[in-house]
Structure formats: structure tokens, C-alpha cells
Amino acid sequence: MKNFEIVITNDIMTGVSPTTYVDSVVFFRTDKGAFPDPYWTDFTYPILSDWSENILRMHAEKKSKCELYFMDGPFLLEIKRKGSFYSVEGKSTLQKYKKYFQDSLKGNWKIYDSIKDFEDSFTFECMRNEFITELLNTYQKLLTIVFQDEKVPQDLRDAVKWGFDFYGERLRCLMQSADES
DSSP: OOSOEEEEOSOOEEEOSSSOEEEEEEEEEETTEEESOTTOEEEHHHHHHHHHHHHHHHHHTTOSEEEEEOSSSSEEEEEEEETTEEEEEEEEOTGGGHHHHHHHHTTOHHHHHHSOOOTTTEEEEEEHHHHHHHHHHHHHHHHHHHHHOTTSOHHHHHHHHHHHHHHHHHHHHHHHSOOOO
16 A cells, blocks of 8 residues: 555535535545544545645745645644655644533533544655645546536536646646755
């Protein structure tokens, strides 16, 4: 197995109103485990676009880190970079919102306790181009899935294809650029 992979499944749900989305199982996997969870479902599209945009912005603005958020929960990946090297850490923002959960759940901690605190427990390191290649491959897989599923509306197929083309071109240019410190 590679150092890591982004896993998505062929079993999808879609929608176009009020927003365009594709929902599927999506998570990061290493030999040490999965983040956020091997059964995590989320808006695969548009998060692949959001993650692509955040990676591109980090490099364009010469920042040392960025965050890749999952939309359906309190999880994110923090990417710290030094030149062409990425250090990736899965995090939960759940502790940040502990007071909210306490108030809204009125002491029912079974729900709160069932969500793992991933702080400092999911990490991996890779080269910039390895990460971008995996992101592009995952986007390509999603594109293939939506075009093979006859139930997916054409406007959603077009949106996913546009995102793949737009971000794919920009990410491939980044991969060819010189490493930054």
C-alpha cells in the first residue's frame, strides 16, 4: 500500500437543489488506520474542490499550512508544508465546541462520547506531488462514478467535470513548479 490513500465508494447519493452535491463514503487511510472513519460519509463533491482550492491557496499565498475540512462533522486535516514536503494531521474540532454540545445535548454524553477525539492520533507524511496525485486520482474516480451512474443528472455531471478540469489543470501546474521553502 502507498503511504496513504483517499478512499471513496461507488455507492453515491446526489442532489442539485439547493446545492449541487455527491455524497459517498470518503476517508483517508494509512497502514495505521482511517480518518475520520472507514464508514464516514460526506459531500465528496464539493469537498474535493474545496480541498483542491485550499491546497492551491496555501501555495499561492506562500503559507506554511492549510486545513481541509470535512463538511458533515467536526473533522479536518491540517497540512503543514516545508518546500515539497507535507505533514498531515487529522483533527477534531469537537473539543472546541464542547460547551455547545453540553448545552444542546443536555447532559446526554452517550452521543458526545461516541465521537472519537482524533487530536494527534492520525498523522502521515508525504511529498507534495504524492498528495496532489492522490487528490487528482480521487477526483477522477468520482468523475467516472457520476458518469457511469445513469441516475445522476447531467448538470451534476457537468459540475463535477468542470471542477475536475478546473482544479486538475491548476494542481498539475503546481506539481510542475519548483519547490518552495
